[in-house]
Amino acid sequence: MPDKSASPRSPLPALILIAAIVAVLVAAFAYTAGWLTPNRLTPAKIVGSLAPPGGAVPGFRRNHAKGICFSGDFESNGSGAAISKARMFMPGTYPVTGRFNLATPDPKASDAMARVRGLSLRIVMPDGSEWRSAMIDAPFFPVATPQAFFDLQRALANKSDPESMQKFAAAHPEIAAFGAWAGSAPWTASYADERYNSLNSFVFTNAEGQDQTVRWSFVPAAKPETLTPDELKQKGANFLDAEITQRVQGAPQRWAMVVTVANPGDPTADPSKAWPEDRHTVEVGTLVVKAIEPEPDGPCRDLNFDPTVLPSGMRVSDDPFPAARSAAYSVSFNRRTAEDKAYPHTPSQGAQQ
Amino acid sequence: MNAINERFSPLQRALHWIMAICILSMLFIGVGMVSTVRPDYLTLVSIHKPLGIAILVLALIRLAVRIARGAPPLPANMPEPMKLAAHLSHYAFYALMIALPLLGYGMLSAADYPVVIGGYRLPSLLPHSNSLHTLLWNAHRFLALCFFALIVVHLAAALFHALVRRDGVFHAMAPWK
Secondary structure (H helix, E strand, O other): OOOHHHOOOOOHHHHHHHHHHHHHHHHHHHHHOOOOOOOOOOHHHHHHHOOOOOOOOOOOOOOOOEEEEEEEEEEEOOHHHHOOOOHHHOOEEEEEEEEEEEOOOOOOOOOOOOOOEEEEEEEEOOOOOEEEEEEEOOOOOOOOOHHHHHHHHHHHHOOOOOOHHHHHHHHOOOHHHHHHHHHHOOEEOOHHHOOEEOOOOEEEEOOOOOEEEEEEEEEEOOOOOEEOHHHHHHHOOOHHHHHHHHHHHHOOEEEEEEEEEOOOOOOOOOOOOOOOOOOOEEEEEEEEEEEEEOOOOOOOOOOOOOOOOOOOOEEEOOOOHHHHHHHHHHHHHHHHHHOHHHOOOOOOHHHHO | OOOOOOOOOHHHHHHHHHHHHHHHHHHHHHHHHOOOOOOHHHHHHHHHHHHHHHHHHHHHHHHHHHHHHOOOOOOOOOOHHHHHHHHHHHHHHHHHHHHHHHHHHHHHHHOOOOOEEOOEEOOOOOOOOHHHHHHHHHHHHHHHHHHHHHHHHHHHHHHHHHHHHOOOHHHHHOOOO
């Protein structure tokens, strides 16, 4: 029978070896988790950088916090099947849950102050596959990389250095185009007047296995009505929700989904660069918005419009944003769903007016 | 159930070591993916989900094999508290191997995310619910960190048996002949 005391060997070297192996494993785990690299750009940092000076508003999306839900259909005309085998591009009608929104972390922000408006969609296909997309009405993104987006938020929030934005613009000249757009583009009177753009590129694959890199836009059927600065001011803080509710009650609102195909060499990885106007486009169908639902207890409220939820026939491209957005949206979703009690689930008096 | 064998069966040892690699990879992928915004994020998530399902299937097979064949007895001269710790750790391992994939899958269902594995959408395990999602998400994260801690202790104990006590416990599960 083996007896420990018969072994004269000291256990110390073995114990040191065991401790060393354990230490290496734990250190590798901590490194992988980012606990040893405070400078790593994490999704939590991006989400944190979006918070207004008073802190994030509990229970709400961490950006695009103000919005309203809708239901409707996507009517596919079948033309999209040439570029993607996604089920939603076969001719037919597919149910849509969506959300009009404003690019602000403040759910009480004034409509007259939010320069960027957004459209989020979820289309469910009969085979159970889904397409989710979150678009904005800017024609290009302010910056070229997720790191630059984070740096932009920090520069905007930096109160100690009055030149923080100038320094940022010097390091990221692409933001000048966005600044010019924000300063000159007309403000419209309705969510229904806006063209919403994917900005990010994705790869579509058709039934023959051919890949093409694309971006898409939802182009309004409505004739845009532009507002002067004075008219905008007079409209008040919450005109968009009331306007779209009334408008859709009158008649369904429509957008054409237009897919733009990149030429070889186009900047597919950089959403701050628009592609030339002459690129091949395919009109693949129509979004029909049939009913507006207030966000409290509306069908869009608890959905994460993660732009990487894609059906077979679509995938991400070399554009680094969809991955970063997916990671950050997930953090935003996890936080706000954990703060469910803080969200006003029944419409407040103010929202009903 | 009659554990006369001195070692785990070759099938049990194969399952143990294959799962050891899968589970350690899974835990590293898990903490790695939630801490990056790089394109790797999507790659890691796309491994995490099917690997989780694979671990669940392997764990159920392993549980069936364990119930059918049992485990070799621990050395008679092992102190009782150590034996108790060994037995409890085995229960904890089986519970975690089965619970963590289910918590992850359930958490995605409660968030109304489509769970697509190999091009097929799996059925939703649970209704869309913020409170359910939060509960499962917290449990998934907390228990995953517990799982890593348990693995670290398990590894230290296994090496202690192999290098210090030299009592045959490590040999019973050793990957070699």
